[in-house]
Amino acid sequence: MGKNILITGASGFIGSFLVEEAIKRNYNTFAGIRNTSSRKYLNDPRVHFLELDFSKEMCLENSLRDAATRFGSFDYIIHNAGVTRAKDNETFNRINYENTVRFVEALQQTKLVPQKFIYISSLASFGPGNNDDPITSQHTRSPLTAYGRSKLKAEQYLYSTTDFPFLIINPTAVYGPREKDVFFLIKTIERHMEIYIGNSQQLLSFIHVEDLCEAIFLSMESPVINQNLLISDKHVYTSKTFNSTIKTKLNKKTLCLVLPVKIVRLVAVISEFISRKSGNAPIINRERMKEFEAKNWGVDCSEICNLGFTPKYNLDSGLTHTIDWYKEQGWLKK
Numbered sequence: 200m201g202k203n204i205l206i207t208g209a210s211g212f213i214g215s216f217l218v219e220e221a222i223k224r225n226y227n228t229f230a231g232i233r234n235t236s237s238r239k240y241l242n243d244p245r246v247h248f249l250e251l252d253f254s255k256e257m258c259l260e261n262s263l264r265d266a267a268t269r270f271g272s273f274d275y276i277i278h279n280a281g282v283t284r285a286k287d288n289e290t291f292n293r294i295n296y297e298n299t300v301r302f303v304e305a306l307q308q309t310k311l312v313p314q315k316f317i318y319i320s321s322l323a324s325f326g327p328g329n330n331d332d333p334i335t336s337q338h339t340r341s342p343l344t345a346y347g348r349s350k351l352k353a354e355q356y357l358y359s360t361t362d363f364p365f366l367i368i369n370p371t372a373v374y375g376p377r378e379k380d381v382f383f384l385i386k387t388i389e390r391h392m393e394i395y396i397g398n399s400q401q402l403l404s405f406i407h408v409e410d411l412c413e414a415i416f417l418s419m420e421s422p423v424i425n426q427n428l429l430i431s432d433k434h435v436y437t438s439k440t441f442n443s444t445i446k447t448k449l450n451k452k453t454l455c456l457v458l459p460v461k462i463v464r465l466v467a468v469i470s471e472f473i474s475r476k477s478g479n480a481p482i483i484n485r486e487r488m489k490e491f492e493a494k495n496w497g498v499d500c501s502e503i504c505n506l507g508f509t510p511k512y513n514l515d516s517g518l519t520h521t522i523d524w525y526k527e528q529g530w531l532k533k
Contacts (some may be wrong), residue, residue, distance in 0.1 A: 205273045207231035207251065207302075208280035212378050213319065213408060215240035217277055220412040222246065229266065229273070231280065240377065253280065253298035259305045267311055275419055277317040278302060284480040288345035295349035300356055303363065316365040317419050320354055322429065323347030324369060327493035331402065333435060335499045336427050343489040354427070366418055370430040371498050374517065375408030376524035385522065388445045389531060393453035396491045397460045399439040404431040404498040407517035410510040414503050421506050428503045432510040432517070435497035444515055448522050449531075464488055
């Protein structure tokens with residue numbers, strides 16, 4: 200029998216790829232989902248589903264005990280559940296931080312602590328780099344947003360635990376098939392619009408979702424514990440390079456607009472107002488504006504590379520693969 204792995208947030212973009220990678224590696228794979236979660240990309244018959252309610256401690260403990268009784272305890276857990284966009288800042292804290300605390304305590308209470316607990320955090324928990332220096336794992340933590348602060352709080356909690364083996368994964372911007380935020384930018388260029396906020400030379404880093412999954416499993420199966428691992432494709436790009444690459448792939452000419460920061464801040468305020476009326480999370484708000492204004496999101500991912508990580512995709516080949524998928528699915532015109 201293979202080892203048991205539980206992947207929370209399994210119905211999402213990254214989560215669904217983690218499930219596929221676990222199946223490929225012959226793990227007995229359990230997809231942690233909500234009862235309302237889509238199963239669109241979880242259609243492999245080998246996937247076991249486990250409904251988890253992180254907001255209710257007793258329900259969570261009972262679900263974990265029941266699964267352990269039926270299938271055995273989990274050797275590994277990848278905790279990928281969380282939110283990247285919310286209608287208010289408290290939602291980030293409640294879901295990204297409080298639910299993580301509740302989950303860890305439930306595992307300890309039920310004596311089902313895994314061999315390793317992988318927490319999928321974000322580069323946002325570090326904050327931007329200083330000047331042109333890449334962000335490293337020793338970077339002074341200074342998250343700009345409520346999202347980043349909620350992720351950092353969860354990380355700090357993990358470091359406060361005892362006898363709980365964990366690893367924290369901090370990916371940079373993740374893209375690939377099924378992803379919708381980068382798709383929005385690609386769709387904008389398809390419509391002949393190339394938009395920048397403030398300037399076109401913001402330093403950026405990226406990771407294709409398949410490479411991210413490879414890095415996560417590599418670190419999970421390594422002896423490394425109790426530390427942060429930053430993940431990127433090992434390159435640093437500019438926002439201009441990113442847009443130019445997409446333009447080449449789509450064979451599009453664009454109208455280039457460098458929007459003044461003050462104007463976009465006004466748009467963010469309006470977006471927040473509409474969000475409060477509709478109850479939906481805003482696409483852009485004043486918090487996210489801080490990330491758009493930061494000049495440097497380049498990453499030094501030496502630690503994961505020292506474990507033998509070699510990305511399959513750079514930005515050029517990764518966007519080719521991603522755009523081809525969008526076209527095959529009808530998200531973009533062929």
